[in-house]
Amino acid sequence: MTTRKLRVAINAHLPEDIRILSATRCRADFHARFSANGKQYRYFIWNHPVMNPLLRHQAWHIGRKLDIKAMREAAKVFPGKHDFKSFATNRNYPPKSTVRTIKRCDIKRSGLLLTITIEGDGFLYKMCRGIAGTLAQVGEGKINAQDIRNILEQRDRRAAGMSAPAHGLVLWKVFYK
Secondary structure, eight states, rough: OOHHHHHHHHHHHHTTOOOOOOOOOOOTTOOOOEEEEEEEEEEEESSSOOOGGGGGGTTEEOOOOOOOOHHHHHHSSSSSEEEGGEEEEEEEOSOOOOOEEEEEEEEEEETTTTEEEEEOOOOOOHHHHHHHHHHHHHHTTTTTTGGHHHHHHHHHHHHSSOOGGGGGGEEEEEEEE
16 A cells, blocks of 8 residues: 555544644554654643633633743753653653653743643653643742752652643654654
8 A cells, every 4th residue: 555545544544633644654663652762742822811712622721811931931941851750740650760851842922822842852641741730830920930940859749830731732743763
């Protein structure tokens, strides 16, 4: 089957909110999860007193005006190699390591929509949602931007802010060698 036909065939069986945009041939030993060397997540926040009904399933609604400057200052702390235990939720088993390398953490505003982009070599369970929720609480003035380093050093989930709701998070890209 050609890669074009494969894309069409897979899309015919997927739910409407998931689509294959392209397909290519790969090595026989390729594994979609374990061959990845990085991922990019994006978290969307609608920042206005009234929620955009077209984004109600794709963005977190925060009605209070957020301090984007403070959020951006806090986001600058995340890139680099850190122990992210403070921002992750435990599963039924402990991970081998809670150290990850973040290559990018930034916040863009497009009108009333904020996009938090987090890119790294790997992520812990609910880590992106922990970072997004903490950044939102920085924007609300509940956490100081200068406290992020201390939160990382504590290695305690209770030290960080809330976990943002799941519906604003999107796995945007997966990077391969």
